[in-house]
Each structure stands twice: as structure tokens, then as C-alpha cells.
Amino acid sequence: MSAVLLVLAVAFAALAVAGVVALPATWQRLHAFGLTTASLWLVALAVWFGPSGTEARTKTTSIAVVATFANGGLAHAIARAERLRRQEGR
Amino acid sequence: MSAMHGAAIAFLLLLVPCGAAAIAGGWLQRIVGLVTASSLVVMLLVVLSVAFERTAFLDLPLALTLLSFGAGLVFVRFEEKAE
Numbered sequence: 001m002s003a004v005l006l007v008l009a010v011a012f013a014a015l016a017v018a019g020v021v022a023l024p025a026t027w028q029r030l031h032a033f034g035l036t037t038a039s040l041w042l043v044a045l046a047v048w049f050g051p052s053g054t055e056a057r058t059k060t061t062s063i064a065v066v067a068t069f070a071n072g073g074l075a076h077a078i079a080r081a082e083r084l085r086r087q088e089g090r
Numbered sequence: 091m092s093a094m095h096g097a098a099i100a101f102l103l104l105l106v107p108c109g110a111a112a113i114a115g116g117w118l119q120r121i122v123g124l125v126t127a128s129s130l131v132v133m134l135l136v137v138l139s140v141a142f143e144r145t146a147f148l149d150l151p152l153a154l155t156l157l158s159f160g161a162g163l164v165f166v167r168f169e170e171k172a173e
Contacts, residue, residue, distance in 0.1 A: 070159035
């Protein structure tokens with residue numbers, strides 16, 4: 001179970017990187033960046049279903065929660081900055 | 091080699107295209123490449139800590155998550171105001 005979740009996490013991360021590198025529009029790149037959050041949650045699930053102890057499980061879940069808010073905030077800030085610069089014609 | 095070690099190697103290899111995106115292209119592509127690379131490094135550190143059974147080191151990716159959030163905001167703010 002843990003190995004399957006890890007493979008899924010790597011696949012999501014590969015999709016995210018491919019999107020960030022190859023997609024043309026800003027919103028598309030930011031959505032691809034959002035896939036890294038899903039990948040991190042899959043890693044957290046893999047740790048939960050793995051042989052690790054309680055400390056590892058709680059810490060990886062904390063990291064996933066914090067990263068969810070951090071990545072969302074960053075994507076919001078980047079989209080806002082891009083919109084402002086486009087409005088100013090820069 | 092366990093699945094965790096394999097995942098760590100995969101995350102490490104995925105950093106290469108992110109680095110390329112952070113070096114070349116417009117300001118937006120660079121910042122998105124940087125923050126994506128930060129997320130990948132967080133996952134890499136989590137997987138390595140669990141793979142080597144050093145759970146105390148899991149504080150490191152947590153700190154990196156918080157610090158990369160602040161760093162990304164600073165970069166975005168700087169680019170927003172740049173001429």
C-alpha cells in the first residue's frame with residue numbers, strides 16, 4: 001500500500017514539474033504547481049500506511065497541512081502579481 | 091533499496107527540470123520553478139527522513155515549508171514592484 005502511494009506521489013510530482021516547465025499560460029502553470037500539494041499528501045499517506053511510528057505520522061501530516069496553506073498562498077500571490085503587472089502594461 | 095529510497099531518487103531527478111525553469115524564461119516561470127523545486131525538496135527530505143528512520147529530522151522539511159513560503163512571498167513582492 002505504502003509503495004503504491006509513493007509511486008502515485010512521484011507520478012503527481014512528475015506531472016506537476018512537466019506542467020510548470022511546459023504549459024504556456026500562467027494559470028495553467030499555477031494549477032500544475034498545485035499538484036505538488038497533492039503529491040505531498042500522498043507522501044503523508046504513504047508514511048501513515050508504512051511501518052513508521054506515531055512521531056513520523058504526525059509530523060508528516062503537519063508538514064502536509066502547512067504546505068497546503070503555504071502553496072495556496074504562494075499561488076494566490078503569484079497570480080495577483082501577474083495580474084497587477086498585466087494591468088499596468090509591464 | 092526500499093520504495094522510499096526509490097521515491098527519493100525520483101524526487102531528486104525531478105529537481106533538474108525545475109532548476110532549468112528557474113534559470114531560464116520570464117519572471118513568472120522562474121518563480122513558479124523555484125516554489126515547485128521547494129515543494130519537491132520538502133517531499134525529498136520527508137522521504138529521506140522516513141527511509142533512514144531519523145524522524146527527528148522531519149522538523150527540517152517543516153521549517154523549509156515555512157521559510158520557502160516567506161521567501162516566495164518576498165520574491166513575488168519584489169517582482170511586483172520591479173520596473
